Amino acid sequence: MALTLLFLLMLSWTLHSSSHAVTVRPPRHPSTISVDGTTPPGVGVPLDAFVSFSIEFSSFPDFAGNSSNPNTFSNNLLNNLGNLTGSKPIVRVGGNTQDYAIFNSSLLDLATVGIFDPEISPDYPTTLTFGPKYFESYHTFPDVKFVHGYNLGRNSSAARNALIESVSYACKALRDGRLLYWELGNEPDLYSTSAQGAVRPPNWNERWYVRQWLHWTGEIREAMEGPCPNLATPEKYKYYAPSFANTDATLNPVVTWREGINRDNDIAIISSHNYINGADEPGVTLQGTLMNHSSNVASIALQLNESRLLSGLPYKLNPDLPFILGETNSLYNQGRPGLSNTFGAALWGVDFNLWCATNNIQRVHMHQGTNYRYQAWQPIDTNKVAKGTKAPYYGSIAVASFLGDIVTATPSITNLPLPDEQESAYAAYVDGKLDRIIVINMMEYNATAGNRYINHYPRPIEQYRFQLPEGCHGEAGVQRLMANGSDAITGVTFDGYSYNWELDNGMPVLLHNITRGETVTVSEGGKMSIDVPRSSAVIVELKHGNRPQGLS
Numbered sequence: 001m002a003l004t005l006l007f008l009l010m011l012s013w014t015l016h017s018s019s020h021a022v023t024v025r026p027p028r029h030p031s032t033i034s035v036d037g038t039t040p041p042g043v044g045v046p047l048d049a050f051v052s053f054s055i056e057f058s059s060f061p062d063f064a065g066n067s068s069n070p071n072t073f074s075n076n077l078l079n080n081l082g083n084l085t086g087s088k089p090i091v092r093v094g095g096n097t098q099d100y101a102i103f104n105s106s107l108l109d110l111a112t113v114g115i116f117d118p119e120i121s122p123d124y125p126t127t128l129t130f131g132p133k134y135f136e137s138y139h140t141f142p143d144v145k146f147v148h149g150y151n152l153g154r155n156s157s158a159a160r161n162a163l164i165e166s167v168s169y170a171c172k173a174l175r176d177g178r179l180l181y182w183e184l185g186n187e188p189d190l191y192s193t194s195a196q197g198a199v200r201p202p203n204w205n206e207r208w209y210v211r212q213w214l215h216w217t218g219e220i221r222e223a224m225e226g227p228c229p230n231l232a233t234p235e236k237y238k239y240y241a242p243s244f245a246n247t248d249a250t251l252n253p254v255v256t257w258r259e260g261i262n263r264d265n266d267i268a269i270i271s272s273h274n275y276i277n278g279a280d281e282p283g284v285t286l287q288g289t290l291m292n293h294s295s296n297v298a299s300i301a302l303q304l305n306e307s308r309l310l311s312g313l314p315y316k317l318n319p320d321l322p323f324i325l326g327e328t329n330s331l332y333n334q335g336r337p338g339l340s341n342t343f344g345a346a347l348w349g350v351d352f353n354l355w356c357a358t359n360n361i362q363r364v365h366m367h368q369g370t371n372y373r374y375q376a377w378q379p380i381d382t383n384k385v386a387k388g389t390k391a392p393y394y395g396s397i398a399v400a401s402f403l404g405d406i407v408t409a410t411p412s413i414t415n416l417p418l419p420d421e422q423e424s425a426y427a428a429y430v431d432g433k434l435d436r437i438i439v440i441n442m443m444e445y446n447a448t449a450g451n452r453y454i455n456h457y458p459r460p461i462e463q464y465r466f467q468l469p470e471g472c473h474g475e476a477g478v479q480r481l482m483a484n485g486s487d488a489i490t491g492v493t494f495d496g497y498s499y500n501w502e503l504d505n506g507m508p509v510l511l512h513n514i515t516r517g518e519t520v521t522v523s524e525g526g527k528m529s530i531d532v533p534r535s536s537a538v539i540v541e542l543k544h545g546n547r548p549q550g551l552s
């Protein structure tokens with residue numbers, strides 16, 4: 001029975017691929033995808049440095065290095081993104097270990113001393129001391145602005161004194177243009193329920209949180225006045241907050257606003273966290289959980305409610321404050337191997353980020369730490385993971401390329417609805433006109449995985465037909481985000497370039513075995529058809545002389 005089925009399956013693949021090496025499918029959706037020529041209503045507008053990172057507090061010295069050994073590989077990877085979007089990514093230094101980190105000014109020889117408790121997490125230290133040397137790491141990425149995460153979790157008087165003592169070191173390291181904003185506390189909504197150990201009693205609530213947040217932001221500001229008076233002014237002293245995990249309803253961000261968290265007017269950006277699902281949750285798969293537009297839509301729905309309530313209608317609590325994701329990635333608990341570290345996760349990241357951009361989540365900090373499965377890059381060699389550029393980094397490169405130079409030509413982003421949850425498309429408008437389109441095909445295609453029958457069929461190609469506005473015609477430039485399959489963890493390229501560490505320390509290297517420089521013809525009537533191999537993405541640039549003319 002099983003053999004017969006297998007035979008039938010193989011036969012059907014053979015038929016599909018009888019005459020060509022690859023099979024171009026007819027479009028699944030017979031109708032063409034219509035694209036407006038001018039900016040439609042309800043678009044999202046990204047902030048500069050939309051493509052940003054969050055680096056685990058305990059891993060920051062690994063990622064950034066120190067004054068005598070700056071991590072030039074990390075800096076090159078940040079430069080690549082900065083070159084595409086007009087400003088380098090913002091680095092938020094925080095995460096779970098931000099609330100474990102205790103400053104000790106007598107720790108002079110090392111940046112950090114961490115003690116791991118594998119029962120709690122094999123991935124990061126749950127007891128963490130850091131000394132003055134830690135702050136050297138803020139000096140190794142030229143032109144990067146940082147968000148430094150202060151500890152709110154540890155509540156002993158020794159920990160509270162250490163927090164205040166750390167302030168002068170932090171502000172001196174970050175003055176001279178390196179500071180974006182501060183943060184106090186990581187996911188304080190989980191303090192009474194955290195799987196890594198509760199640091200507040202069960203009756204922890206919004207009122208209690210807000211009182212402590214106001215108290216300690218006040219103390220930090222006072223401690224800054226002496227060493228860094230310029231950063232303690234009302235204009236400069238600002239926070240990312242409240243940085244809630246939102247995984248359960250322990251604390252409600254809207255209630256924290258009603259309780260007066262922004263009483264001192266020192267919140268610059270409303271920051272929320274999101275993970276699509278958990279690394280160890282049953283039923284999580286690459287196709288069903290990550291390579292699934294509906295899953296992104298469902299996951300972000302909570303944030304959209306929050307942003308609507310906090311920075312929009314109906315309450316208009318903060319109509320002028322941007323709403324962002326200050327920490328996010330695929331699967332919490334640092335990701336799952338075979339899912340979070342694959343090319344499929346890179347494609348997930350493109351759809352996830354652009355769905356955020358479409359919905360006015362104006363900046364996205366992709367989280368990472370040393371050895372994490374979902375990391376964009378591993379900054380150093382360890383006995384667990386080799387130093388290198390990882391597949392998810394290429395997702396960030398594709399997002400940055402699609403958004404373009406946000407500083408000088410801010411794009412507006414909109415989703416182009418497609419019928420299947422395993423595909424998505426977006427359009428970018430610049431100066432009110434259609435500028436580029438991206439198609440992300442998330443239909444799983446395995447390059448290397450176990451089943452040899454499943455793997456030995458040619459990669460299907462899906463065809464997408466567009467109706468572009470009248471007047472839009474000529475040759476359009478094509479850039480592809482490509483790898484051998486969704487399960488590939490190496491060999492990823494964007495537009496023929498590799499950013500791999502082993503080639504040129506993370507700087508772009510053009511590979512000669514990858515097709516690039518492709519164009520697609522847009523007909524006089526604005527019709528365009530583009531072939532997209534399964535498990536890949538393509539950007540069509542309409543700006544090479546064929547943007548719609550005469551449209552305003």
Ligand SMILES: *[C@@H]1O[C@H](CO)[C@@H](O)[C@H](O)[C@H]1NC(C)=O
Pocket residue numbers: 079080082083
């Ligand atoms: C990218 O940015 C860095 C830092 O600004 C600069 O040194 C480098 O030349 C740029 N590279 C390209 C290709 O523009």
Ligand SMILES: *[C@@H]1O[C@H](CO)[C@@H](O)[C@H](O)[C@H]1NC(C)=O
Pocket residue numbers: 104105106107158
């Ligand atoms: C700080 O570090 C010093 C030197 O390692 C150590 O002697 C001291 O006990 C530490 N202080 C605290 C409060 O842990």
Ligand SMILES: *[C@@H]1O[C@H](CO)[C@@H](O)[C@H](O)[C@H]1NC(C)=O
Pocket residue numbers: 065066067068069109110111133
């Ligand atoms: C600076 O980084 C190098 C390389 O990782 C390391 O050997 C050295 O101990 C670091 N210095 C400090 C003060 O942490």
Ligand SMILES: *[C@@H]1O[C@H](CO)[C@@H](O)[C@H](O)[C@H]1NC(C)=O
Pocket residue numbers: 155156198199200201
């Ligand atoms: C500090 O945290 C402990 C739980 O670890 C809790 O019992 C205590 O009430 C907390 N104190 C304050 C002031 O929040």
Ligand SMILES: *[C@@H]1O[C@H](CO)[C@@H](O)[C@H](O)[C@H]1NC(C)=O
Pocket residue numbers: 287288289292294295298421
């Ligand atoms: C894709 O995600 C949606 C929303 O979470 C879910 O309902 C659907 O079952 C997922 N698709 C697959 C194939 O798992």
Ligand SMILES: *[C@@H]1O[C@H](CO)[C@@H](O)[C@H](O)[C@H]1NC(C)=O
Pocket residue numbers: 301302305
């Ligand atoms: C978002 O808000 C709507 C309307 O209040 C509600 O129906 C929906 O369940 C909310 N979604 C989430 C994910 O909280």
Ligand SMILES: *[C@@H]1O[C@H](CO)[C@@H](O)[C@H](O)[C@H]1NC(C)=O
Pocket residue numbers: 444445446449450451454455487
């Ligand atoms: C890809 O490989 C995974 C893991 O072996 C398997 O679960 C999945 O069904 C495969 N998908 C396809 C489309 O071959």
Ligand SMILES: *[C@@H]1O[C@H](CO)[C@@H](O)[C@H](O)[C@H]1NC(C)=O
Pocket residue numbers: 484490491
């Ligand atoms: C991708 O496939 C090509 C052609 O089969 C092969 O030569 C190459 O080694 C593969 N790359 C990786 C990283 O597996």
Ligand SMILES: *[C@@H]1O[C@H](CO)[C@@H](O)[C@H](O)[C@H]1NC(C)=O
Pocket residue numbers: 491511513514
């Ligand atoms: C292209 O060349 C690179 C570098 O030589 C190699 O690692 C990669 O596997 C090749 N890719 C394909 C698809 O053949």
